[in-house]
Amino acid sequence: MTNVSAPRPRSRGLKTWSSFGNLGRRPTEYEVLTWNMNHTAGSPALELGPDVNGNVWLREHRDGMRFVVPSWDAFRDPDQVTYGSYVAMQDDAETYVEGLLAQFDADGHDAALPGGALDVLAVALAPCRFLGHGLQMLSAYVQQLAPSSFVATAATFQTADQLRRVQTLAYRTTQLARAHPGLGFGTGERAAWREDPHWQPLRRLVELALVEYDWDRAVVATQLVVKPVADLLLLDALAHRLGAAGATLDALVLENLAKDARRSQRFSVALARFVVEADPGNAAVLQEYLDAWAPLGHEAVADGARLFAADEDDVARVRASVTQDWAGLVTDAGLRLPDA
C-alpha cells in the first residue's frame, strides 16, 4: 500500500513497560531488560496438558516449594548484570588473564616451578575442571526452575562463569603437561577426583546436590553450600597456597576467577535474604535445609584442606579460614551455619 497516504499510528506512547505499574521512579536498564520474563507462573505452568513432562516437573519440583514469596520479581541481583555488561566485564577479565599468561610464559614460569608447587597444581588445581563442570550443571538447574527472571538471569551468568573456570583450567593443565610431562597433568585428574580420599567429600557433595531436584532445596544446596565451599576452598585458599608455593601465575589466575565467585556469593546472599524477608516462615525453612546440607559441606572443607595445605597447622588454618568465610556468608544471608 504505497499508493495511498497512510494515517500515522496514533501515538499514545508509554514511558516504560506497563507491567511495572507505578514504580515511582525510572527503571534501570537492568530492570528493563530482566523484568517479568517468567511466563510459567500459571496453572498449568506450560501451555500444555497438566500431565506432560514439563508440567509435572514444575509442579513437583518448583510449585511445591516451601518458600512463601508473594512476588519473586521483586528480587534484584545486587550486581545488576545484563548480557551486555557481562560480556564486557568478562572480556576485561579474560584480557587480564591473557596478559598474565603471556607475561609469565615469556618469563619461563612453568619450567621454573618448584616441585612442591607442581604437587599442589596436580593434586588440587587440575582436577578442579571436574568440580567446575559439576558446579556448571548445578548452576544451570538453579536457572531453569527459577520462579523469576531476575533470579534466573543471575544464575545464567553464574553458569557461564563455571565454563570459564573449566576452560581456564584446561588451558593451564595443558601448559603444565607440556612443561612437565610425566607428572600426570592432563591424564591423572579423573582418578584424583574419583579416588583421592581428600576429594571425596566434595565430590559426594556435588553428586548429591545434582539430584536435589526440589528447587528451594537445590538453591540452598548449590548457592549456600556447594558453591561457596568449593569456591572459598579451591579458589581463595588454594590461590593463597599456590602463591606461597611459588606458583604465582596460577595464584593470580585463581584470584581473578574468585571475582566471579564473589559475584555469585553476593547473588546467593541477596537471594537468601530476599526469601527470609519475604515471609516470616521462610527463615526456618531455609535454616532447616541448610542444617541438612551443612555437615556435608563441613566434611568437604575438612578433607579438602588436605588437598593442598602445607602442613597440619596449615590444614587447620585453611579449615578455619574457609569455615569462617562460609559462616560469614551464611550470616549475611540471615541464617546460621551449624557447627561442624
Add this chain to the structure above:
Amino acid sequence: MLLTRDDWYELSRDVDWELDHVDRATAFPANWTGADGIPEKAWDAWEEPFRVSYRDYVRLQREKESGVKAVSQALVRSGTYEKLDPGHVAASHLHMGTTCMVEYMAVTMQSRMCRFAPTPRWRSLGVFGMLDETRHTQLDLRFSHDLLKHDPRFDWAQKAFHTNEWGVLAVKNFFDDIMLSADCVEAAMATSLTVEHGFTNIQFVALAADAMAAGDINWSNLLSSIQTDEARHAQLGFPTLQVLMEHDPQRAQQALDVAFWRSARLFQTLTGPAMDYYTPVDQRKMSFKEFMLEWIVNHHERILEDYGLAKPWYWDRFLLSLENGHHAMHLGTWFWRPTLFWKPNAGVSKAEREWLREKYPTWEDNWGVLWDEVIANVNAGRMDKTLPETLPSLCNLTQLPLGSAYSRHELAPHQLTYNGRLYSFDSEVSQWVFELDPERYAGHRTVVDRFIGGEIQPMSLEGGLLWMGLTPEVMGDDVYQYAWAREYAALVETEAGTLAGVPVAGE
C-alpha cells in the same frame, strides 16, 4: 608455551565422571536426557559442530553488542521509526510480541541441555546457547522499550506471553512443548535442527532483508546480529541426529517430521503475512513461498538426504499448504483483527493482487474471491460483515483455526475421539501428529474449549477480547483504515455508473 584453542579444548570437554553416590539414571533421568535406548558409549561420537572458547566468545560478543547498541541509539534518536510505513511496522510488532519471550524460553531450554544433555560436550556448548538466548531476549526488550514512546504495541514484547491472546497461546503451546517439556534429544531435533537451523531464517534473514528495504535499519540490524548467533548454536542438532541415526533412526525421522509440520504451520502464521502482505509491495525481496523453498525446503530435503532419512509422508500435502496456509492465516487474522495486538495490512490493493497472482497462480481462485466479498462489504459500508461475531474453531494440535491449512477447496473435517473427547484438526497431518502420541496433546484445552467451558466471561467476542488482554490502544484494526478498498469502489462506480453514493469505510 602459549596455546591455541585446539591445544586445550579436548581436555576442557573431558569432564564426565562415573557417579558413585547417586544413581546415574536419577542424576540424568531419561525424561530430560532423551537418551533412553541409546548406549551410553554412543555419545562419545558426539562431536561439537563448532568450537568456541569462552575467551573468544566474550570478546566477539562484546563487539557485536557495542555495534548493535550504537546503531540503535543513533537511529532511535534520529526518529527513523516515525518515518516507516505503518504496514511494515506491524511486522515488527508481531515479531516482538511473539518472539521475545521465545528467546527467553530458549535460555531455559539451553540450560536444560547444560544440565541434562547426555554428553558433557553438549552440556558445555549449552552454556553458550544460554548466553546467546539471553542476548536475544535483551536485544528484543531494549529495541521494544526504546520504541514504547512511539507505540504502546511494543509493550507486548514483554507482556504478550502473560496474556491469553490466541495467537500467542498457539506460539506458546508449540514452544512450551518442544523447548520446555521435550527431552534434550527431541529438543535438539525440533528446536535446534528444525526451528533454529531452518525456520528462523525466515525471521532473521528474510524479514531482515525486507526490513532493510523498508528503511527499518534498526530492526534489520538487530535481526541480522541475532542470526549470527543462531547460525552458530543451531548446529547443536547435527551431532545429536548423527547419534540417533546410528541407534534409533525411526525416532529421528518421526521427531523431524512432526517438528517440520508444526513449524511450517506456525511460521505460516508468524512470518507469511508479514512477508506477503505487511511489507510494502515494492520493497518485498522474495515471496514467503520462494523464501521457504530456497532456504527451508531445499535445505531440509538436503539434511534428510544427507542423513539417509526419507521425505515426510505428507510432502505433497505440505507443498499444497505452502501454497495456501499463510494466505488462510492472513485472511483469518485480518478478519479477526480485534483479537490482534498489531494492525494488519489487508494487502490486497490492485498492485498487491498483481504481485500475489504472479507469485501464487492459484491465489485469485483460492483467496481473491473471498477478498472480493470483503471488499464489496467494505465499499458498501457493511463493516459488520467484515468483522467476527465469535471465535473460530481451533485445531487441537496447532491451535490454529480449522480450515487454515489449505485453501477453501480443501475443508474436509479431520476429527477423532480419544478417551471420550472429540478432537478436531486443521489437517490430516496434524491429526497424524496427535495420534503418534495422544497423551502428549490430549490434556490441553484450546481457547475454544475454555470458551465453551465457561472460563471466558461474558461468553461473547467482547468477553474473549477482555480475556485475551486486548485493550483499545493496541487492538488490531486495518492499518490503512480500508483506504485500499477505494480503488475497487471507483471501478464499481464506473462500470455500474450509478453507485456514486456508496460510502467507503474509514471515511
